[in-house]
Amino acid sequence: MKLIILGPPGAGKGTQASILSEKLGIVTISTGAMLRAAVKENTPLGKEAKVYLDKGQLVPDELVVSLVKERLNGSDCEKGFILDGFPRTVNQAQVLDKNLEIDKVLTLDVDDEVIVERLSGRRECKKCAQPYHILFNPPATDGKCDKCGGDLICRADDNEVTIRKRLEVYHEQTEPIKAYYMQQGKVVIAHGKEKIEDTAKEVLKILGIEER
Numbered sequence: 117m118k119l120i121i122l123g124p125p126g127a128g129k130g131t132q133a134s135i136l137s138e139k140l141g142i143v144t145i146s147t148g149a150m151l152r153a154a155v156k157e158n159t160p161l162g163k164e165a166k167v168y169l170d171k172g173q174l175v176p177d178e179l180v181v182s183l184v185k186e187r188l189n190g191s192d193c194e195k196g197f198i199l200d201g202f203p204r205t206v207n208q209a210q211v212l213d214k215n216l217e218i219d220k221v222l223t224l225d226v227d228d229e230v231i232v233e234r235l236s237g238r239r240e241c242k243k244c245a246q247p248y249h250i251l252f253n254p255p256a257t258d259g260k261c262d263k264c265g266g267d268l269i270c271r272a273d274d275n276e277v278t279i280r281k282r283l284e285v286y287h288e289q290t291e292p293i294k295a296y297y298m299q300q301g302k303v304v305i306a307h308g309k310e311k312i313e314d315t316a317k318e319v320l321k322i323l324g325i326e327e328r
């Protein structure tokens with residue numbers, strides 16, 4: 117399956133992508149995680165991207181598009197993939213369409229008021245980027261990732277000012293993608309405001325994936 121997960125910051129894209137990845141045995145490609153890794157490694161791309169990430173703005177299309185194109189050439193994408201955080205502009209969606217055919221676009225609907233609470237309590241694994249929440253999805257051992265044992269950290273852009281900017285950018289630049297894919301009949305919508313496991317069940321159902 118070639119799937120896009122679309123939704124505002126904190127909608128649960130990464131959380132649902134991780135569940136689906138495991139279930140379907142396909143990789144997740146998160147442009148946010150790739151950009152944060154580049155920042156951490158202080159690469160030329162990372163240096164450029166940091167300016168935008170810190171402000172909650174989108175990184176210019178040309179930088180992200182080349183990053184994704186290269187990643188999609190990986191042999192681990194042959195079986196399918198989940199795109200988390202890409203495309204984020206109609207232009208990115210059009211470029212993607214020129215390169216490959218997406219099967220479905222899963223949209224997670226969550227009201228803005230829920231987002232700030234979610235992102236303020238988010239913790240992320242420093243090593244593998246698995247997301248947690250101090251209240252809604254805590255790790256088994258405090259401060260440690262269940263999957264790889266890495267340390268859990270707060271993301272630099274999870275402060276209230278940047279979260280509100282990210283929401284504004286989402287509504288202005290990313291939400292129009294929904295209409296773009298609706299015209300192609302590819303959009304399926306799940307209620308991201310339910311509990312993680314309930315949303316996961318709904319997602320499996322609307323994607324026609326059997327629960328094991």
Ligand code: AP5
Nearest residue numbers: 125126127128129130131147148175201238248249252312
């Ligand atoms: P990115 O990393 O993609 O961030 P985002 O879109 O803001 O989304 P988040 O990762 O914050 O949230 P999520 O929806 O994955 O939620 P999660 O599952 O973690 O992008 C960051 C930045 O990179 C952008 O601002 C931009 O600058 C740049 N960028 C990235 N891609 C780009 C692109 N294509 N073009 C240009 N620039 C780009 O869940 C959030 C929290 O809630 C967690 O704590 C989780 O445990 C909890 N949670 C999840 N689901 C539930 C639930 N159902 N109930 C209760 N809690 C829940």
